[in-house]
Structure formats: structure tokens, C-alpha cells
Amino acid sequence: MITHVGNVSIYVRDQQQAVEFYRDKLGFKVLRDEPMGPNARWIEVAPQGAKTHLVPFTPPGQESRIGAFSGIVFACDNIVQTCKELAERGVEFKQLAEKQPWGGMMAQFYDADHNTFVLVGS
Numbered sequence: 001m002i003t004h005v006g007n008v009s010i011y012v013r014d015q016q017q018a019v020e021f022y023r024d025k026l027g028f029k030v031l032r033d034e035p036m037g038p039n040a041r042w043i044e045v046a047p048q049g050a051k052t053h054l055v056p057f058t059p060p061g062q063e064s065r066i067g068a069f070s071g072i073v074f075a076c077d078n079i080v081q082t083c084k085e086l087a088e089r090g091v092e093f094k095q096l097a098e099k100q101p102w103g104g105m106m107a108q109f110y111d112a113d114h115n116t117f118v119l120v121g122s
Helices: 015-025 079-088
Strands: 007-010 029-035 041-046 053-056 069-076 093-099 105-110 116-121
Touching: 007 069, 015 029, 015 041, 015 053, 079 093, 079 105, 079 116, 093 116
Parallel strands: 007 053, 069 116
Antiparallel strands: 029 041, 041 053, 093 105, 105 116
């Protein structure tokens, strides 16, 4: 049986810039960083303790996917405080935390390649 999602790819232009964003701005851990062919690396980043890891990489021919809505939703305990801390680290927000019709709070932010992510929490 399937137990969880292992990896999710994030389309990026520059893998090193992506590592720096996820590590330094979001506070993720770099779990793997290994050579993968002549001009690429296999990198996995994730929040502490997460089962699902993000893989910043763009396969040749998929460059048009960089800078799009990722479809990834991150969760946090205190969304207002998390947004404040991320903004202080230089994260750009598309939408700050707002109460949603379904009752929760939601924000949206960009990574270094302008991929959009959702953040939910109370």
C-alpha cells in the first residue's frame, strides 16, 4: 500500500539559488545534495520531520513550468506569525494571511523563481 508522497518536484532555473531560498528563507533542511549528470544535482529539501521532500529541478524541455502555481500547500501552527517571520527573511507574498470562507486562514507566497505556494494555518 502507498503510505505517503515521497518527493514533489519544484521547477527552478538555478538549483543553488533554490537551495538558498528553501534553506535560508523558509528554514528547510537540505536532506540530499548529490551530482546528477554533468549539469544538475539531485537535491531534496523539507521542513524538519516532513515525510515529503521537495526536489528543485527542471528537466530539459520543461522550462515553461518555472514561475507557475505549484499546487503545493504548506501548513503551519500560527499563520500570522509565520507570515511575519517569512516576510522578515525576505519572502515575497502574493497574499498575506486572510480568513477564508471555509473558516481557515490562508496566505500565498513566491519562491526565488516566482513559483506560487499556499500557506494555511490558524
